Amino acid sequence: MKEKITAQSIRLFEKKGFSETSIQDIVDTLGVTKGTFYYYFSSKEELLMDIHLGYIEDLLNRQEKIIHDNSKTYKEKLFEVVYMLISDIETRGLAAKIFFREMKNISEDRRAIIIPKRNEFRLNIEELIKAGMEAGEFRPNLNASILSFGILGVTNWSYHWFNPEGNCSDREVAEIFVEMILKGIQIN
Known part of the structure; x- marks a missing residue:
């Protein structure tokens, strides 16, 4: 899952920029919860x-x-x-x-x-x-x-x-x- 979060984040950061991409954007596109994100990363x-x-x-x-x-x-x-x-x-x-x-x-x-x-x-x-x-x-x-x-x-x-x-x-x-x-x- 960590690799999926990373890969999707790269796509979103490239498209929207780091500042404009929220953690919610990342988890929504993957269909997971913020808890899943925070299990792997403490912050964006x-x-x-x-x-x-x-x-x-x-x-x-x-x-x-x-x-x-x-x-x-x-x-x-x-x-x-x-x-x-x-x-x-x-x-x-x-x-x-x-x-x-x-x-x-x-x-x-x-x-x-x-x-x-x-x-x-x-x-x-x-x-x-x-x-x-x-x-x-x-x-x-x-x-x-x-x-x-x-x-x-x-x-x-x-x-x-x-x-x-x-x-x-x-x-x-x-x-x-x-x-x-x-x-x-x-x-x-």
Whole structure:
């Protein structure tokens, strides 16, 4: 039931916004009582926090597997991270939208838990770029910090416009993005 509450809440938050969605709205659409909601969550903000943590922790776990896969080059790892973010739009696009749009509705003490995880994800990309530079796959004079922000800017914004059923597949979009990135950072 917790997963059903979370999934329905994500849909409602995306449609109406966090502030405009009441606990009553959530339980009404599921046909359960408020008691059921409060059995799993102490508040709507705790639910939002749970959505945020679930989203970023899943990304971090999958990113770590990619980064530590020694069978891949740094270019391949960069592609896999970008592809992971783009392909998630089909399955987790609404959660991504909530993750980026509704952060303002999380209290400062709870944001202090989420922000370091977001930073860790970005810093992992930065370290991947630095390792690629050291290995000679990327130009040695790059600003890895700015590049990591740029990569996340390109990929994270795509949940606004990317349609998994459109003309380009998630893999094709990831290939276009990585080609655009690599043309600027790889050694010829």
